[in-house]
Amino acid sequence: MSIRQSFLAILDQGACYGYQLRAEFDRRTGSTWPLNIGQIYSTLDRLERDGLVERTEADDSDHVYYAITPTGHDEVAQWLVSPVVRSTAAPRDELAMKLAIAITLPGVDITALIQAQRQATLRNLQELTRAKRAGGDGGAGDDLSWQLVIDSLIFQAEAEVRWLDHSETRLVRAKASGLAEPMPIDETRARRGRPARGGVPIDGKARA
Amino acid sequence: MTEELLRLDGVSMQYGTGETRVTALSGIDLTVSRGELVAVMGASGSGKSTLLTVAGGLTTPTSGEVIVEGNWLSQLSPRQLATLRRRSLGFVFQDFNLIPSLTVLENVTLPLELDGFPGKRAKRPGLDALASVELLDKADRYPVDLSGGQQQRVAIARAVVGGRSLILADEPTGALDSTTGEVVLRMLRSRVDAGAGGILVTHDARHAAWADRIVFIRDGRLVDEAQTPPVTTLFEGADR
Ligand SMILES: Nc1ncnc2c1ncn2[C@@H]1O[C@H](COP(=O)(O)OP(=O)(O)OP(=O)(O)O)[C@@H](O)[C@H]1O
Numbered sequence: 001m002s003i004r005q006s007f008l009a010i011l012d013q014g015a016c017y018g019y020q021l022r023a024e025f026d027r028r029t030g031s032t033w034p035l036n037i038g039q040i041y042s043t044l045d046r047l048e049r050d051g052l053v054e055r056t057e058a059d060d061s062d063h064v065y066y067a068i069t070p071t072g073h074d075e076v077a078q079w080l081v082s083p084v085v086r087s088t089a090a091p092r093d094e095l096a097m098k099l100a101i102a103i104t105l106p107g108v109d110i111t112a113l114i115q116a117q118r119q120a121t122l123r124n125l126q127e128l129t130r131a132k133r134a135g136g137d138g139g140a141g142d143d144l145s146w147q148l149v150i151d152s153l154i155f156q157a158e159a160e161v162r163w164l165d166h167s168e169t170r171l172v173r174a175k176a177s178g179l180a181e182p183m184p185i186d187e188t189r190a191r192r193g194r195p196a197r198g199g200v201p202i203d204g205k206a207r208a
Numbered sequence: 209m210t211e212e213l214l215r216l217d218g219v220s221m222q223y224g225t226g227e228t229r230v231t232a233l234s235g236i237d238l239t240v241s242r243g244e245l246v247a248v249m250g251a252s253g254s255g256k257s258t259l260l261t262v263a264g265g266l267t268t269p270t271s272g273e274v275i276v277e278g279n280w281l282s283q284l285s286p287r288q289l290a291t292l293r294r295r296s297l298g299f300v301f302q303d304f305n306l307i308p309s310l311t312v313l314e315n316v317t318l319p320l321e322l323d324g325f326p327g328k329r330a331k332r333p334g335l336d337a338l339a340s341v342e343l344l345d346k347a348d349r350y351p352v353d354l355s356g357g358q359q360q361r362v363a364i365a366r367a368v369v370g371g372r373s374l375i376l377a378d379e380p381t382g383a384l385d386s387t388t389g390e391v392v393l394r395m396l397r398s399r400v401d402a403g404a405g406g407i408l409v410t411h412d413a414r415h416a417a418w419a420d421r422i423v424f425i426r427d428g429r430l431v432d433e434a435q436t437p438p439v440t441t442l443f444e445g446a447d448r
């Protein structure tokens with residue numbers, strides 16, 4: 001997770017104590033991903049264990065500061081120049097899974113299912129847009145971070161709506177050509193091991 | 209208190225007769241109040257543009273009633289209808305529809321002048337409308353000197369000039385890139401928040417999300433509506 005790297009990048013700007021680090025993280029991400037203080041300290045413990053940060057003696061107000069080490073600094077530099085590569089294995093998308101199963105079941109009104117989902121996603125999109133509207137144009141620096149994060153959520157919700165539209169159209173076509181029949185349980189005994197045939201794995205590699 | 213700017217009551221619209229008859233709208237009920245923006249989404253050919261032309265009195269529905277600011281359009285003479293259209297309604301189209309030989313200000317004041325305002329008296333409201341879309345400095349330029357996004361903002365100014373309160377926008381962001389489209393929506397939204405009302409036809413869910421309500425049209429029928437939820441705190445930033 002990039003929380004670890006985010007913390008390092010902040011600490012690279014100057015040593016912080018736990019609550020201070022949390023405040024900095026929130027300020028720079030528009031408080032979009034709230035972290036509890038336990039998560040902060042467990043992450044800091046791991047960073048310390050890996051030699052990426054060092055802990056100072058408590059100061060007068062009992063604050064223990066965490067300072068970045070040269071190794072930590074290098075890791076930040078590396079993080080910033082490396083693209084984030086998402087796993088090529090299909091992420092477990094709840095909605096894709098629900099739809100994939102639902103179309104194999106008899107008596108499910110898929111159009112209604114898609115429409116209900118589209119409404120829910122649009123509501124989410126409206127809510128995000130409202131928040132964005134209220135937030136202005138992203139003048140100040142922390143507002144700008146927040147706008148970027150909210151835009152990311154908006155584009156994800158939009159992509160979901162487009163995928164739903166697309167799925168609905170596909171389904172209508174498949175039904176018209178008799179390709180969307182429910183799938184009864186396969187009574188031939190399931191073999192152990194991998195299925196002999198089926199879809200191409202998402203990462204595109206051929207199965208052995 | 210919600211003031212109703214537009215009401216469609218059981219509106220149906222058929223084009224052509226006999227063999228070539230096309231039902232573009234059937235039994236549409238829809239209201240738009242002051243301060244409200246309603247988005248209309250639907251596939252190509254589902255009847256969205258027809259809905260706008262009927263709502264704006266440009267075409268007479270085959271059956272049903274259209275009521276604009278309390279006026280039953282079916283009861284108006286053609287002349288009264290034309291006057292109502294000029295005074296109450298503003299259209300915004302995908303391709304801006306500005307007149308190239310007129311300056312930006314002249315484009316904006318055109319509806320007022322058509323309504324019999326002398327040029328001098330039209331100027332003040334024209335400048336106000338331009339200011340509301342932050343284009344005062346372009347008043348004396350010609351449309352060709354403006355970017356697409358700016359031209360569309362001029363079209364919005366023209367749609368609201370002189371206190372006209374019902375904006376009917378057909379794919380206003382269709383010809384604009386994503387960021388520019390958003391600027392245009394922000395302007396449209398702020399005109400609505402300032403006391404207008406409007407219908408926004410769009411294919412784009414991200415743009416429809418600027419509306420208070422989203423309605424879907426399928427084969428000329430409204431299928432259902434997505435209402436804006438109460439503002440909950442999705443995250444902390446939401447209450448800024
Ligand atoms: N002037 C006309 N004469 C005859 N048929 C028409 C006329 N205008 C529209 N139609 C038909 O009415 C139906 C609805 O058209 P409309 O233009 O309202 O769709 P739309 O939802 O705006 O589509 P798009 O997203 O492509 O703009 C279509 O079947 C269209 O062919």
Ligand SMILES: [Mg+2]
Pocket residue numbers: 256257258378
């Ligand atoms: Mg259209």
